[in-house]
Amino acid sequence: MPESVYGIYRIPIERVNGNSYLVVRGDEVIVVDTGIPGNAERIIGEVGALGPGRRISAIILTHYHLDHSGSAADLRAATGAKVYVHEADAPFVSGERRPPLPPSVPKETLDAYSQMRPVRPDVVLRDGDVVFGFRVIHVPGHTPGSIALHDGRALFAGDNVNVRDGSIVGSPAPYDWDSSMAKESLGRLLSLEFDVLLPGHGPPVIGDAAAKARSALKVRTLGLRALTLSAPAAARESRSAPNVIRIIRYYKAQSQPLPVSNERGGDI
Numbered sequence: 001m002p003e004s005v006y007g008i009y010r011i012p013i014e015r016v017n018g019n020s021y022l023v024v025r026g027d028e029v030i031v032v033d034t035g036i037p038g039n040a041e042r043i044i045g046e047v048g049a050l051g052p053g054r055r056i057s058a059i060i061l062t063h064y065h066l067d068h069s070g071s072a073a074d075l076r077a078a079t080g081a082k083v084y085v086h087e088a089d090a091p092f093v094s095g096e097r098r099p100p101l102p103p104s105v106p107k108e109t110l111d112a113y114s115q116m117r118p119v120r121p122d123v124v125l126r127d128g129d130v131v132f133g134f135r136v137i138h139v140p141g142h143t144p145g146s147i148a149l150h151d152g153r154a155l156f157a158g159d160n161v162n163v164r165d166g167s168i169v170g171s172p173a174p175y176d177w178d179s180s181m182a183k184e185s186l187g188r189l190l191s192l193e194f195d196v197l198l199p200g201h202g203p204p205v206i207g208d209a210a211a212k213a214r215s216a217l218k219v220r221t222l223g224l225r226a227l228t229l230s231a232p233a234a235a236r237e238s239r240s241a242p243n244v245i246r247i248i249r250y251y252k253a254q255s256q257p258l259p260v261s262n263e264r265g266g267d268i
Contacts, residue, residue, distance in 0.1 A: 005025070006023055006024060006025045006133075007022075007023075007024040008021060008022070008023055008024075008154060008196070008198065009021065009022040009024065009046065009050070010022075010198070010203075010204060011035070011039075011042065011043060011046055012203075013035040013036060013039065013067065015036060016035075016036060016067045016201065017164070017201050017202060018033075018035055018036070018067050018068070018200065018201050019033065019035075019198070019199065019200065019201065019202075020032070020033050020034055020035045020039065020043060021033065021156065021198055022043075022046065022047065022050075023132065024050065024054070025132070025133075027053045027054055027055060028054075028055065028057050029047050029050075029054050029055060029056045029057065030056075030057065030058045030059075030060060030132050031043060031056055031058070031059045031060070031075065031081070032060050032062065032149065032156050032198075033060075033061060033062055033068040033069070033158075033200070034059060034061070034068070034069060034070060034071035034072045034075050035067060035068070035070060035071055036066060036067050036070040036071065037066070037070040037071055037074075037115045037116065037117070038070075038071065038074075039070065039071040039075075040071040040074035040075040040078055041078075043056075043071070043075060044056070044075070044078060044079065055079070056075070056079040056081045057081055057082070058081055058082050058083075058084060058131075058132065059072055059075055059076060059081050059082070059083045059084065060084040060085075060131065060132075060149065061083065061084065061085040061089070061093065062146060062147055062148065062149075062156065062157075062158030062159070062200060063086075063089055063142060063143040063145060063146040063147070063158055063159065064085070064089040064092040064093050064099060064143055064145065065099075065142075065143065065159070065175070066109075066112055066113055066115070066116050068158070068159075068200065069085075069093055069116070069119075070115070070116060072093065072119045073117035073118065073119035074117065076119055082122035082123055083119055083120075083121045083122050083123070084121065084122070084123040084124075084125055084131060085121045085123075085124065085125060085145065086124070086125045086126070086136070086138060086145030086146070086147045087124045087125065087126060087145060088138075088140065088143075088144035088145030089143055089144060089145025089146070090121045090124050090145065092143075092145075093118065093119060093120075093121055094118050094119065094120045094121060095118025099113065100143075100144065100177055101113075101175075101177075102174070102175065102176065102177060104173075104174040104175075105174065105175060125147060126138070131149075133151055134149035134150060134151045134154075134156070135149070135150050135151065136148075136149060137149070137150055137188065137189070137192075139158070139160050139185035139186075139188060139189060140177075140178070140181050140182075140185060141160075141171065141176055141177065141178050141179065141180070141181035141182025141183070141184065141185045141186075142158070142159045142160060142171040142175065142176050142177060142182050142185075143177050144177060146158050146159065146160060146185070148160060148189055150192055150194060152193065152194070153194060153195050153196060154194060154195070154196045154197075154198060155189065155192060155194040155196070155197055155198065155209070155210075156198045157189060157197060157198065157199050157200060158200045159171045159172065159175075159200035159201065160182070160185055160186055160189055160200070161186070161189060161197060161199050161200075161213060161217075162199045162200055162201040162202050163197075163199050163201070163202030163203055163204075163205065164201065164202055167216060168197075168199075168205065168212060168213050168216035168217060169216075169217075170182070170183070170186050170217060171186070186217070189213075190210070190213060190214050190217065192210060193210050194209055194210045195207060195208065195209055195210075196209055197209035197210075197212075197213060
């Protein structure tokens with residue numbers, strides 16, 4: 001893929017230790033995951049803080065779970081941005097079908113789905129599609145239509161790879177639609193090369209991220225302690241503004257030190 005200049009901004013979703021990301025190229029802003037319901041106004045405010053003339057043109061959902069798609073309907077209504085989701089998760093985002101949540105999901109999580117506003121996707125994604133310079137990788141298991149986005153430098157992993165308590169981990173098994181398939185999909189992602197990991201939950205991993213993820217998850221499968229990241233490989237939660245990661249022609253610059261976050265978070 002051709003090189004391009006863009007910035008990635010992270011908006012931490014504190015309630016679930018989750019993330020919404022902004023990919024900025026010129027005046028165009030792409031939102032990757034919207035977080036829980038009620039987050040649309042915050043996203044719009046963060047985009048406005050980047051400077052005048054910025055506009056949200058697309059909302060890409062890595063999967064249908066409420067903590068990733070919960071504000072998609074409100075954000076589209078407010079901005080007119082198109083919603084992108086994989087074809088296998090589209091019926092759950094649109095409300096045409098009930099989400100196939102596993103029986104291990106807590107009752108309070110099931111109840112939370114009553115807050116979810118359905119939204120009909122504008123663009124249905126498939127494995128191998130290229131959107132805004134990122135290749136769509138279908139990684140089913142956590143949900144039927146989970147995706148990752150990859151351009152050789154950055155990997156938006158959705159919930160397939162997360163950072164919890166400073167350690168790189170896989171998807172949260174109690175919330176997996178098919179745990180066996182999730183492990184296969186994780187292996188596919190770990191075969192890729194990427195310098196920056198943007199997880200569904202927890203702070204980003206910056207610098208040699210693919211090797212760190214492979215090392216951490218290999219250790220974990222042996223039943224040993226997962227690799228613990230040291231600053232600035234992982235980022236602390238920000239309470240006032242998104243942490244900024246700029247990737248320019250394979251070089252990166254950080255606006256502030258990004259130490260390890262010790263916060264725990266859940267998936268809904």
